[in-house]
Amino acid sequence: MGLFGGRMSNVVEWVENSEDIIFYKWPEPQLKKGCHLVVRPGQNAVYLVNGRIEGIFEDEGCFDIDVDNRSRCEVLFVNTKELTIKWGTQSPVTIPVQGFATGLPIRAFGTFGCKVSDYIAAMDKYAGVRTVYTTDDLRDRVVSVLGSLLMKWITKEGRDIFNLQMNAKEIANIWKEVVKIYNNTRENNLPEKTMEEIIRKFGLEKTKEVFATVAAIKKHDGRIYGKNREYMNSIPVDSEIVEWRSGNPVVYAGLDDIHTTHINQLITELRKLDN
Numbered sequence: 001m002g003l004f005g006g007r008m009s010n011v012v013e014w015v016e017n018s019e020d021i022i023f024y025k026w027p028e029p030q031l032k033k034g035c036h037l038v039v040r041p042g043q044n045a046v047y048l049v050n051g052r053i054e055g056i057f058e059d060e061g062c063f064d065i066d067v068d069n070r071s072r073c074e075v076l077f078v079n080t081k082e083l084t085i086k087w088g089t090q091s092p093v094t095i096p097v098q099g100f101a102t103g104l105p106i107r108a109f110g111t112f113g114c115k116v117s118d119y120i121a122a123m124d125k126y127a128g129v130r131t132v133y134t135t136d137d138l139r140d141r142v143v144s145v146l147g148s149l150l151m152k153w154i155t156k157e158g159r160d161i162f163n164l165q166m167n168a169k170e171i172a173n174i175w176k177e178v179v180k181i182y183n184n185t186r187e188n189n190l191p192e193k194t195m196e197e198i199i200r201k202f203g204l205e206k207t208k209e210v211f212a213t214v215a216a217i218k219k220h221d222g223r224i225y226g227k228n229r230e231y232m233n234s235i236p237v238d239s240e241i242v243e244w245r246s247g248n249p250v251v252y253a254g255l256d257d258i259h260t261t262h263i264n265q266l267i268t269e270l271r272k273l274d275n
Contacts, residue, residue: 012065013038014077022083022116023123023133026075037063037075046076046119056119076123082115085135087143114138168241172253174202174210179257182266191262195269204274208235211267214255216242223260228267231274 010032014024039045039057047055049071057063067073088109095104116122178198185194199207212235215224219242224232241250258266 010035011038012036012075014040014043019079019081019083020135021132022079022135022138023130024077024079025131026077027131030069031065031067031073031075033067033069035065035067037065039063042079042081044078044080044119046078046123048074048076053120078116078119078122080116082113083135084111084113085139085142086111087139087146089143112142164238164240167238169249171210171213171241172249174206175214175250175253175255177201178210179254182258182262186262191265192269192272195266195273198266199270199273207270208274209237211235211263211270213237213241213250214263215267217251217255218260218263221260224264224267228264228271231271232267 012026012028012031012035014026037045037047037057039060039062041060043060045057046053047057047065049068051072065073065075086109089107092105092107094102095106181197181201182194185197195207202210212232215229215232216237218224241248245251
């Protein structure tokens with residue numbers, strides 16, 4: 001059976017309610033007098049006379065239609081199910097990202113759900129004079145708008161997101177090196193020597209940023225206190241890295257590999273060297 005097969009000349013029905021079709025207009029150019037309209041589950045039917053809506057059938061069943069052969073009478077079937085449509089950008093956008101000489105090509109994809117609620121607007125904007133309007137047609141229309149907006153957002157905001165990830169990764173890697181330096185020097189029990197070695201390797205400003213980020217993540221830990229806490233709070237850090245939890249490389253960089261009391265001692269030495 002074809003998509004609209006099995007119909008009689010005086011019966012108007014959409015036999016196969018495909019998940020890929022949003023609107024289906026009855027293909028006969030003119031309804032016959034005395035015809036019957038069949039509305040199946042998952043469908044609504046819109047009855048039009050000379051292009052104007054004369055009736056909306058939202059209940060399933062069989063209905064008699066009062067057809068005036070002097071007028072142009074049509075029926076438009078509407079798929080009332082919520083449809084899930086996959087989409088994707090047609091071409092990548094290159095974002096300038098630290099560590100990537102030629103930038104980073106980005107694409108976007110996903111799914112969206114839709115359901116027809118405003119028949120008049122949908123018919124006017126989408127269905128038009130077409131016999132069939134499919135999810136592919138809607139996807140093309142939406143992606144042409146969404147893709148442009150999304151690419152603008154990625155170009156503007158995505159750069160910051162990827163730079164955030166790169167900065168978080170750098171801080172995490174430095175902290176791992178800090179732990180190694182600490183473990184190699186801890187036997188001497190001289191936190192000032194440990195801090196001097198850290199600053200010698202990473203520089204004063206980067207060391208301050210790393211320790212301030214760790215202290216901010218441990219903001220509820222009272223073992224970093226007094227002037228040390230004030231000092232750490234005075235150093236600007238990326239709040240997104242501090243609040244970012246899931247997948248944040250800093251959080252999983254071994255922040256507890258150095259006891260917080262010893263971190264506080266290292267901060268004391270950092271504060272002295274920064275004066």
